[in-house]
Structure formats: C-alpha cells, structure tokens
Amino acid sequence: MKKVLFLLSISIVFISCNSDDDGGILTELTENRQLWESTQVTTYFWTENISCFCGGVLERRLLVIGDIKNSVEFDESLLPPGQTAEDILNDTNNVQEAFALIESIMNQNPASLIVEYDSEYGFPTLISVDFSENIADDEIVYSYTNFEFPLIGN
Numbered sequence: 001m002k003k004v005l006f007l008l009s010i011s012i013v014f015i016s017c018n019s020d021d022d023g024g025i026l027t028e029l030t031e032n033r034q035l036w037e038s039t040q041v042t043t044y045f046w047t048e049n050i051s052c053f054c055g056g057v058l059e060r061r062l063l064v065i066g067d068i069k070n071s072v073e074f075d076e077s078l079l080p081p082g083q084t085a086e087d088i089l090n091d092t093n094n095v096q097e098a099f100a101l102i103e104s105i106m107n108q109n110p111a112s113l114i115v116e117y118d119s120e121y122g123f124p125t126l127i128s129v130d131f132s133e134n135i136a137d138d139e140i141v142y143s144y145t146n147f148e149f150p151l152i153g154n
Contacts, residue, residue: 032117032124035117035121035122039121039122042065043066043150044147045063046144048062049142053137056078057079057088060073060092061073069089074088099123101127105127113128113129126141128141
C-alpha cells in the first residue's frame with residue numbers, strides 16, 4: 001500500500017510539472033522568482049550539473065558576486081579543444097539565467113518539462129526537459145546543488 005501511495009504521489013508531481021500544464025509551471029516560476037528576488041541574495045556559490053547526450057564540461061562550480069558571474073571551477077581536463085575557461089564561465093547559468101532558461105524552454109513547447117525549486121530561496125534546483133518524445137537523446141537535465149554563501153573578505 002505504501003508503495004502504491006508513493007508511486008501515486010510521484011506521478012502527481014510529474015503530472016503537475018509536465019509541459020502540458022504550462023499555466024502551473026508558469027505560476028510556479030513566477031512565485032519562485034519572486035521568492036528569490038525577495039531574498040535579495042546577490043553573492044553565492046552553486047554547482048551546475050548538466051546531464052545530456054553531449055560532452056564537454058558538464059559540472060561547474062560558479063561564484064556570483066553582486067549578481068555578476070565572477071569565477072567558475074571545473075575539471076580542466078574535460079575542456080574541449082578551442083574552448084576557454086571564459087567560455088565555460090559565460091555558459092554557466094547563474095540563478096537569474098536559470099529562470100530565463102526555464103522560460104526559454106517553455107517557449108519551445110517541449111514534450112515534457114519538470115522543474116523543482118528550493119523551498120527556502122526559490123531558485124531552481126532541477127530543470128528536466130525532453131524536447132520531443134519521438135526523438136531519442138534530446139533530453140537534458142540541469143541540476144543546481146551546493147548553494148552556499150562565500151566568506152568574502154575574511
């Protein structure tokens with residue numbers, strides 16, 4: 001019985017966040033963006049992990065100071081030829097860019113979009129998208145973890 005209730009609750013979560021319910025996703029996006037903005041956090045670390053059928057630097061630790069991307073840490077051995085650390089910095093999403101990414105994905109009418117948010121600060125913690133259910137290997141998952149405040153000036 002517990003297993004059935006668990007599966008049912010998980011199904012409800014996925015259904016409520018599916019792209020077929022753009023109004024619900026848009027409402028959640030708006031509410032969480034407002035929560036994020038109300039915190040007035042402008043300096044933080046977070047880690048962006050990208051899961052996809054692609055290569056390159058898929059895990060990056062970003063430092064944002066005063067809402068500006070300051071630096072990024074990553075495994076330099078995974079840096080593709082022709083790409084620089086500055087490219088990785090520019091390609092790594094800060095919180096505002098993660099919100100914009102959600103909007104951009106919504107505008108593309110994906111087959112499936114699942115978004116999860118941090119309950120305290122409102123920033124996205126998971127963006128999972130399948131652009132076309134009839135195409136294999138087009139799914140992308142962005143996860144945002146290890147959110148913390150840096151000790152600056154100490």
